[in-house]
Amino acid sequence: MQTSTEAEEHLRVIRSLMEKATIYRAISAPAALLGGTISVVVAGVAWFFSGRADFPSGLPFATTWLSVLAITSAANLWLLRRDAHRRGEVFVSPGMRLALRAMMPALLAGGLCLFLEADGGAPMLASLWLLLYGVSLLAAAHFAPASIRWLGRIFFSVGAALLLSGAEMFDWWRGANQELTAHVLMGATFGLFHLIYAACTWPRKTNGET
Amino acid sequence: MFDFEKIDKIIHEKSRLGIMTLLATRSSWSFQDLKAELELSDGNLVTHLRTLHDNGYVAVTKEMLDRPQTSYSLTARGRTSFQDYLTILEQIVKAARP
Numbered sequence: 001m002q003t004s005t006e007a008e009e010h011l012r013v014i015r016s017l018m019e020k021a022t023i024y025r026a027i028s029a030p031a032a033l034l035g036g037t038i039s040v041v042v043a044g045v046a047w048f049f050s051g052r053a054d055f056p057s058g059l060p061f062a063t064t065w066l067s068v069l070a071i072t073s074a075a076n077l078w079l080l081r082r083d084a085h086r087r088g089e090v091f092v093s094p095g096m097r098l099a100l101r102a103m104m105p106a107l108l109a110g111g112l113c114l115f116l117e118a119d120g121g122a123p124m125l126a127s128l129w130l131l132l133y134g135v136s137l138l139a140a141a142h143f144a145p146a147s148i149r150w151l152g153r154i155f156f157s158v159g160a161a162l163l164l165s166g167a168e169m170f171d172w173w174r175g176a177n178q179e180l181t182a183h184v185l186m187g188a189t190f191g192l193f194h195l196i197y198a199a200c201t202w203p204r205k206t207n208g209e210t
Numbered sequence: 211m212f213d214f215e216k217i218d219k220i221i222h223e224k225s226r227l228g229i230m231t232l233l234a235t236r237s238s239w240s241f242q243d244l245k246a247e248l249e250l251s252d253g254n255l256v257t258h259l260r261t262l263h264d265n266g267y268v269a270v271t272k273e274m275l276d277r278p279q280t281s282y283s284l285t286a287r288g289r290t291s292f293q294d295y296l297t298i299l300e301q302i303v304k305a306a307r308p
Contacts, residue, residue, distance in 0.1 A: 004303050004305070004307075007299045007302040010222075010224075010227060011296075011299050011303065013227060013228065013231070014227065014231045014296070017228055017231040017235075018235055020247065021231075021232050021235040021236065
């Protein structure tokens with residue numbers, strides 16, 4: 001070795017490989033089961049009460065789904081903490097820091113969409129959330145297990161397809177009960193996709209995948 | 211002036227450095243996973259793993275699961291040598307900084 005440049009290059013290679021080799025599952029299977037179940041139930045409740053004279057305003061879309069997000073996120077963090085404790089690892093591990101750094105920009109962008117006065121109303125907001133949630137999962141792809149990458153691809157594809165469907169879809173949304181449409185959209189995507197994810201990843205937990 | 215002779219020549223080769231780095235991150239790696247991660251040919255990977263094994267840095271485990279699977283892990287000597295190698299790299303970088 002003749003120069004420090006070569007030593008720095010080797011240290012960079014080591015760091016990059018170590019980061020790549022850190023597999024971190026940002027969504028635990030039980031949290032996905034809980035979030036998926038709550039989402040489907042909420043969408044079902046919204047459907048059941050839609051148009052009823054004794055419940056004219058329906059479920060407020062943004063407030064309802066932010067509450068679902070808060071409950072599911074809290075459960076996810078608690079489960080990740082429990083798993084880390086069981087493995088004798090720290091809760092805020094390098095893997096978790098990497099995941100947060102990668103996922104946070106897209107998740108924050110999803111939060112900022114609440115301030116968007118977009119044509120298409122609640123369904124448009126739901127579509128943007130689908131797309132950005134997919135982006136956040138894909139941002140963690142290089143250190144996430146394959147199931148997270150697939151979940152990211154599916155959310156991204158569905159969100160993009162809804163947004164690309166363009167004016168015709170937005171016209172239909174404008175004509176329909178927008179809040180109910182958005183609730184059903186969330187139940188059918190966030191709900192069902194997370195239930196499928198939970199079903200697919202649950203058995204793998206026993207094979208050592210974290 | 212730093213003594214460059216202290217550098218472990220076995221680890222210093224780039225592919226072997228990659229292997230040692232990955233082995234340091236988990237308890238064991240399968241041959242297929244190492245191959246996929248490092249994008250090396252079968253022949254290349256086998257050669258470098260054999261070098262590391264012959265020098266006592268890497269342990270080999272052969273298991274019969276659904277099909278035969280060979281996995282690799284760092285030996286205590288390999289882990290110590292890798293840590294020493296990292297320390298030396300850091301010293302070189304520090305020494306070069308004003």
